[in-house]
Amino acid sequence: MSSSLPSHERWGRLDAKRVLVRADLNAPVAATNGVLTVTDDFRLRQCVPLLQDLQSRGADVVVCTHFGRPAGHVVDEYRVTPLRQRLNELCPGVTLLENLRFFPGEEANDYNFGATLIDGFDYYINEAFGASHRAHASIMVPPTLVPSAAGPNLQRETETLLSLLQSPFRPFVAIVGGAKVKDKLALVRVLSEKADTVIVGGGMAYTFALAEGRSIGESLVDESFVDECAELLSTGRVLIPHDARGLRSGQSFGRGGPDPVVNFGANIPSDSMGLDIGPESASQFVKVIETAATILWNGPMGVFEDPRFIQGTAAIARAVAASSASSVVGGGDSVAALQSLGLHDEVSFVSTGGGASLELVEHGDLPGLRALRESPWNS
Numbered sequence: 001m002s003s004s005l006p007s008h009e010r011w012g013r014l015d016a017k018r019v020l021v022r023a024d025l026n027a028p029v030a031a032t033n034g035v036l037t038v039t040d041d042f043r044l045r046q047c048v049p050l051l052q053d054l055q056s057r058g059a060d061v062v063v064c065t066h067f068g069r070p071a072g073h074v075v076d077e078y079r080v081t082p083l084r085q086r087l088n089e090l091c092p093g094v095t096l097l098e099n100l101r102f103f104p105g106e107e108a109n110d111y112n113f114g115a116t117l118i119d120g121f122d123y124y125i126n127e128a129f130g131a132s133h134r135a136h137a138s139i140m141v142p143p144t145l146v147p148s149a150a151g152p153n154l155q156r157e158t159e160t161l162l163s164l165l166q167s168p169f170r171p172f173v174a175i176v177g178g179a180k181v182k183d184k185l186a187l188v189r190v191l192s193e194k195a196d197t198v199i200v201g202g203g204m205a206y207t208f209a210l211a212e213g214r215s216i217g218e219s220l221v222d223e224s225f226v227d228e229c230a231e232l233l234s235t236g237r238v239l240i241p242h243d244a245r246g247l248r249s250g251q252s253f254g255r256g257g258p259d260p261v262v263n264f265g266a267n268i269p270s271d272s273m274g275l276d277i278g279p280e281s282a283s284q285f286v287k288v289i290e291t292a293a294t295i296l297w298n299g300p301m302g303v304f305e306d307p308r309f310i311q312g313t314a315a316i317a318r319a320v321a322a323s324s325a326s327s328v329v330g331g332g333d334s335v336a337a338l339q340s341l342g343l344h345d346e347v348s349f350v351s352t353g354g355g356a357s358l359e360l361v362e363h364g365d366l367p368g369l370r371a372l373r374e375s376p377w378n379s
């Protein structure tokens with residue numbers, strides 16, 4: 001399916017043509033002496049090869065992006081000025097339009113807003129994988145009006161994730177972590193059908209533990225999902241932690257703190273909470289990861305932002321990095337954990353679009369990809 005995404009290569013020379021590139025330049029910024037500047041330009045740099053290629057074909061290149069959540073209003077803090085400045089340093093000569101989300105029509109997928117946006121352009125390229133799970137006007141409308149293409153990063157992200165799901169080398173081990181079971185249960189369900197083992201850690205694992213009849217104390221839980229967790233456990237392919245590290249209830253955590261870490265076995269006392277997987281679970285998970293030929297990892301094993309509870313996530317990160325398996329890591333937190341351990345370059349592929357990669361794994365497609373494939377201008 002992914003190979004049918006149209007590429008801009010087919011257009012050849014673009015002399016005097018105007019091309020609109022929908023990018024995802026939603027980068028972190030910080031104020032220095034009252035002036036906002038980009039603090040991590042990864043997303044901007046990723047876009048540059050495409051912009052330079054279009055310029056070398058003779059095109060007049062205009063870029064548009066969302067930035068933060070101004071919710072349909074002009075909010076000074078979310079003007080694209082710092083992004084524009086950095087983009088112009090990286091790639092002189094391109095124009096960056098103002099924040100798409102200043103306009104209510106963007107998130108409402110308003111046809112007239114999309115039509116006004118693309119008016120005067122000859123071509124459209126979607127290079128915003130991280131925004132392609134949202135049916136917003138800048139993603140959905142232009143492909144209906146002008147010849148359109150998928151940018152190289154969008155193609156690479158899509159192909160990597162889909163080929164991993166369609167024909168994984170086996171054993172295929174998926175690792176899912178994070179806070180809320182509600183956000184990731186659909187992912188665990190899909191992966192339990194595709195992977196040989198799904199390791200579940202993080203706050204979400206305690207609802208699974210409750211489904212096994214264990215006590216979880218004051219750990220994170222969503223009781224409305226206990227039955228579904230029990231059903232997934234009954235497949236025999238979902239592996240959850242059997243020990244934990246945590247604190248007594250009411251003690252604070254998040255960025256570190258003075259309270260001592262407590263080790264728990266399979267059951268957590270009523271006055272305590274689990275905040276990381278325990279050492280036995282970590283070594284069990286590492287052994288499973290060592291057997292893998294394909295690895296997909298999304299989400300931390302504990303409150304890794306707190307140095308007292310990074311051990312489980314670090315063990316997984318090291319095992320994934322050491323593995324010769326084809327490994328895809330997605331989701332901002334798992335990537336941040338890899339980066340903080342200096343292991344970022346040791347995995348085969350780091351997926352940039354958190355929500356988009358989850359939806360692509362869950363549904364096998366995204367609204368933005370469909371819009372490009374179904375464009376009447378494709379032939």
Ligand code: AMP
Binds near residue numbers: 178183203276301333
């Ligand atoms: P998510 O955005 O769903 O991937 O969740 C990431 C967040 O989950 C991180 O900020 C972690 O601190 C948090 N988290 C992981 N494990 C736990 C846990 N056992 N209890 C509370 N929060 C957790």
